[in-house]
Amino acid sequence: MAIIEAIDRGADHQPSYDDRTLVINRASLNILANLGILDDSLPRCPIRHIDVTRAHGFGHVRLHAAEHALDHFGAVVVARELGNRLLTCLGQTEGITEYCPERLETFHVDDDNQEVSIRLASGTQIRTWLLVAADGTGSSVRQAAGIASTLHDYRQSAMIFNVMAEPASNDTAHERFTPEGPLAFLPQPEGRYGAVWVGSTERIDKAMAWSDDELIAKLEQRAATGFRKFSRPGKRARYPLKLLRTPVPIGRRVVCIGNAANTIHPVSAQGFNLGLRDVAGLIDVLADAHDPGAPVWMARYVQARKSDQADTVRYTDTLARAFSNPSLPFRIGTGLGLAAHALLPGLRRRLVTSAMGFREPVPSLARER
Numbered sequence: 001m002a003i004i005e006a007i008d009r010g011a012d013h014q015p016s017y018d019d020r021t022l023v024i025n026r027a028s029l030n031i032l033a034n035l036g037i038l039d040d041s042l043p044r045c046p047i048r049h050i051d052v053t054r055a056h057g058f059g060h061v062r063l064h065a066a067e068h069a070l071d072h073f074g075a076v077v078v079a080r081e082l083g084n085r086l087l088t089c090l091g092q093t094e095g096i097t098e099y100c101p102e103r104l105e106t107f108h109v110d111d112d113n114q115e116v117s118i119r120l121a122s123g124t125q126i127r128t129w130l131l132v133a134a135d136g137t138g139s140s141v142r143q144a145a146g147i148a149s150t151l152h153d154y155r156q157s158a159m160i161f162n163v164m165a166e167p168a169s170n171d172t173a174h175e176r177f178t179p180e181g182p183l184a185f186l187p188q189p190e191g192r193y194g195a196v197w198v199g200s201t202e203r204i205d206k207a208m209a210w211s212d213d214e215l216i217a218k219l220e221q222r223a224a225t226g227f228r229k230f231s232r233p234g235k236r237a238r239y240p241l242k243l244l245r246t247p248v249p250i251g252r253r254v255v256c257i258g259n260a261a262n263t264i265h266p267v268s269a270q271g272f273n274l275g276l277r278d279v280a281g282l283i284d285v286l287a288d289a290h291d292p293g294a295p296v297w298m299a300r301y302v303q304a305r306k307s308d309q310a311d312t313v314r315y316t317d318t319l320a321r322a323f324s325n326p327s328l329p330f331r332i333g334t335g336l337g338l339a340a341h342a343l344l345p346g347l348r349r350r351l352v353t354s355a356m357g358f359r360e361p362v363p364s365l366a367r368e369r
């Protein structure tokens with residue numbers, strides 16, 4: 001097996017391994033544990049409570065893992081630390097050739113559809129049965145393979161930063177829906193939180209230029225999640241938000257996974273988790289394949305992942321649009337939706353199952369053991 005990665009190895013170079021706090025849900029923790037990636041060297045804060053509120057409206061849901069006979073729903077890790085751990089594991093795994101830093105330039109499938117020939121920027125040629133495209137939202141592989149996708153610009157951006165908040169709890173994740181967009185606080189050790197602030201792109205452009213004092217003042221106005229005091233905000237970074245949907249993420253001897261197949265809004269923290277389930281689903285399908293990349297296995301992959309991908313995209317897109325809609329019927333509808341989740345055990349269970357990433361069919365590596 002070969003991995004081709006354009007950006008130089010190492011947490012200092014790779015922008016995906018930044019200070020972002022990632023919610024890794026329970027299904028993903030199972031995948032990482034079963035692959036031997038989750039060990040004590042990876043710092044993480046377990047999420048035992050989830051607090052969802054709405055600004056200027058009714059509706060409040062508080063979920064407790066213990067009510068569902070669980071220790072935790074998932075955990076928060078820092079992307080940089082997860083990246084370091086993945087690189088360590090990669091270095092210890094035999095049978096993988098790493099081309100890094102190196103770009104995939106072109107590829108073509110042989111006339112008899114038996115192999116893919118890949119050409120790297122350095123001129124190196126690789127022949128393989130299957131090209132797995134995990135090259136992000138703008139995937140050049142997806143485009144060159146002619147795999148159809150749709151792109152929607154939310155005209156929103158997410159600003160992320162770390163901040164101290166009081167009173168602190170290191171096992172509660174907070175998500176507050178405001179007319180401007182969602183605002184999340186994800187627990188880290190010692191009273192710090194990873195904040196994800198979503199707003200219109202113009203607003204986030206301005207927010208990136210605020211002084212620390214201004215940021216704290218605006219946080220105190222907007223947050224109102226039970227925190228009384230914020231202090232010591234860290235470095236800020238911003239991400240434009242887009243929705244990319246690829247209903248049939250395969251081509252001839254090509255399969256797209258992760259953001260290259262489905263890029264979703266960060267509301268409810270599902271994107272990386274969805275990509276990990278793509279990986280686990282592909283491992284299931286290819287376990288018995290003598291010729292990975294043959295049409296029969298590609299079709300089985302599409303079938304196995306179809307409903308999880310479609311449901312996760314629909315769920316996050318609906319949340320992103322509904323809670324940002326300022327119209328009165330929408331505000332009443334979303335308030336009623338949250339109130340119903342607070343009161344009806346069946347709805348709460350469904351919310352918990354999807355927050356933990358257990359959407360059917362659950363890949364083998366993601367199952368509870």
Ligand SMILES: Cc1cc2nc3c(=O)[nH]c(=O)nc-3n(C[C@H](O)[C@H](O)[C@H](O)COP(=O)(O)OP(=O)(O)OC[C@H]3O[C@@H](n4cnc5c(N)ncnc54)[C@H](O)[C@@H]3O)c2cc1C
Pocket residue numbers: 004005006007016020021022023024102103104105134135136137140158159160196239257258259260266269270271272273274275
């Ligand atoms: C603010 C924010 C918060 C988020 N929080 C969460 C969260 O809490 N939980 C969660 O599950 N998800 C979260 N996400 C989503 C998550 O970050 C993404 O889903 C995830 O990073 C996608 O990973 P990926 O590997 O598919 O794509 P990418 O991270 O885009 O990686 C693509 C890689 O392909 C490489 N590449 C591209 N082209 C080539 C080429 N031609 N040759 C070689 N290499 C190439 C790039 O260098 C890059 O390393 C969040 C997203 C945002 C924006």
